[in-house]
Amino acid sequence: MRNRGIVKRRARPVAKRARARSAGGRGRARSDEIEREIQERRKALTDLMHSQVLGQADVTRAFNQITETAAHVLDVERASVWRLVDSGGAGRAIECIDLYERSPARHSAGLRIAATEAPRYFEALQRERAIRAHDARTDPRTKEFRKNYLQPLGITSMLDAPVFLRGKMVGVVCHEHTGRPRRWKLHEELMASSFADFVALVLETAAWHEAKNALRDERDALETKVAERTRDLQESQAGLRALVDYSPIATVLTRISDHKVVLANRRAATIFEVPLDAIRGRDAPDHWVDADERHQYLERLRRFGRVDDLAVRLRTAKGRTFWARVSGQRLKFEGDDVLLGTIIDITEQRRAQEDLRELASLDPLTGLYNRRHVEGVLRRELDRAQRHQRPLAVAMMDADHFKNINDTYGHPIGDEVLRAISDRCRRTLRSHDVLGRYGGEEFVIVFPETSIDDATVVAERLRAAVADNPIQAADNALADTVSIGLAAYAPGQDLEKLFQRADSALYAAKQDGRNLVRA
Ligand code: GH3
Ligand code: MG
Ligand code: MG
Numbered sequence: 001m002r003n004r005g006i007v008k009r010r011a012r013p014v015a016k017r018a019r020a021r022s023a024g025g026r027g028r029a030r031s032d033e034i035e036r037e038i039q040e041r042r043k044a045l046t047d048l049m050h051s052q053v054l055g056q057a058d059v060t061r062a063f064n065q066i067t068e069t070a071a072h073v074l075d076v077e078r079a080s081v082w083r084l085v086d087s088g089g090a091g092r093a094i095e096c097i098d099l100y101e102r103s104p105a106r107h108s109a110g111l112r113i114a115a116t117e118a119p120r121y122f123e124a125l126q127r128e129r130a131i132r133a134h135d136a137r138t139d140p141r142t143k144e145f146r147k148n149y150l151q152p153l154g155i156t157s158m159l160d161a162p163v164f165l166r167g168k169m170v171g172v173v174c175h176e177h178t179g180r181p182r183r184w185k186l187h188e189e190l191m192a193s194s195f196a197d198f199v200a201l202v203l204e205t206a207a208w209h210e211a212k213n214a215l216r217d218e219r220d221a222l223e224t225k226v227a228e229r230t231r232d233l234q235e236s237q238a239g240l241r242a243l244v245d246y247s248p249i250a251t252v253l254t255r256i257s258d259h260k261v262v263l264a265n266r267r268a269a270t271i272f273e274v275p276l277d278a279i280r281g282r283d284a285p286d287h288w289v290d291a292d293e294r295h296q297y298l299e300r301l302r303r304f305g306r307v308d309d310l311a312v313r314l315r316t317a318k319g320r321t322f323w324a325r326v327s328g329q330r331l332k333f334e335g336d337d338v339l340l341g342t343i344i345d346i347t348e349q350r351r352a353q354e355d356l357r358e359l360a361s362l363d364p365l366t367g368l369y370n371r372r373h374v375e376g377v378l379r380r381e382l383d384r385a386q387r388h389q390r391p392l393a394v395a396m397m398d399a400d401h402f403k404n405i406n407d408t409y410g411h412p413i414g415d416e417v418l419r420a421i422s423d424r425c426r427r428t429l430r431s432h433d434v435l436g437r438y439g440g441e442e443f444v445i446v447f448p449e450t451s452i453d454d455a456t457v458v459a460e461r462l463r464a465a466v467a468d469n470p471i472q473a474a475d476n477a478l479a480d481t482v483s484i485g486l487a488a489y490a491p492g493q494d495l496e497k498l499f500q501r502a503d504s505a506l507y508a509a510k511q512d513g514r515n516l517v518r519a
Pocket of ligand 1: 398399400401402403404406410411412413414415418439440441510514
């Protein structure tokens, strides 16, 4: 209870604290209110982050959810997601993919704004983390919209964050306020750029689903062709031979009675690393890695007469294993009952999928941002800090004696502890701090527009949040703690240097006994 009080008091942003002190009781009540508001907003953001919708192929639902959450969290009448289109002759433009209007609770899409109509705005999108137009009607970056857009819709303030994907601006998230103009706060600006990150994630996932489906369609078409023609040609053995020979997909016929290969094509010889003239007569079971997988394949063939697309591991004649999708069906061939199997090597595809997963922004174990994403954020923040001469701090955080936890309780409990550390930190951080998993049991935090002193206060709060709320495992309260090293941005320093300094500070915290913060 006592700890919660400390956490809460410290959680208040510095400016708010000062105001609370000077204005006495009334000020305190007001900053408690702001604090509550920030907590609520952060909760809506984490809910969105954990939402299943973001990772799925249904882009429309994902955008609906983002705009609704954004309108609610930032308390604006209109929230929208726009895509940048570059259609050659007609030039650059943004196109509205989803607009949510709060009072009628309605979604729509389709509006288009050309770069030629709003050159200052487009230029600002390339440059800024967000366009904070307190009064959009007079702000030089947005007043271009005044007559045709702002006035008819009653929009007075705008908060727009560009969406970046692999370093390129691909869209924008807009928050539009109606009624009296309002002043956007820094944490609102950072929240807007969080929404932009979500949009990037959705676009990336959608592209991945598209690539995957295209690949599947292509393969399905080929296999259907083979299967159809095989049926047509069942009686004509010569035709089947020719078809197998020329099929671009590895195809193998095995006799059911003794599992011997009776016919195979060039492609099959290649993927199984056998000379074409030596493949006949080989034992099919030798090429399966897992007897259970083969059993499953045969069982399905027995029950349904065919198998489609089973992902299995196979082995070449030289002993190399690979992932494959196998399909099969029963046929008659030269008087024997045989299985016609087609095999597609999907090792590359699997690797590509893993690469894509890596490209997405979230760490699967903890739901935090991953290393790549946090580095992207930090690069942009470094650039801003340099251009606007603003402070910036970074922390590296590492779980103490984590090997002991794994050794004593096992890896799954270790994972549980990592998730618990993430949750405690996520709840403790301010809404504009960016927390990510750097790898293993190491975390990284970016503190935008924050001095080293303020970052130290927050880091100390993180350390205490972990140490003071031990997680329970097997009836024991685990003494899990973290050490934190901080570094402040100094003009001219790059990302590597900043990480290096935070890492040295972390090393000092470990040397001095762990469960400590060092700057
Ligand atoms: P120190 O206080 O010096 O950091 O001690 P430590 O035991 O944490 O030392 P070290 O960094 O060498 O060890 C980290 C351990 O974290 C080793 C590794 O097995 C474990 N680990 C890394 N990633 C994961 C993970 O995703 N899950 C689990 N359960 N353990 C992990
Ligand atoms: Mg470590
Ligand atoms: Mg460690």
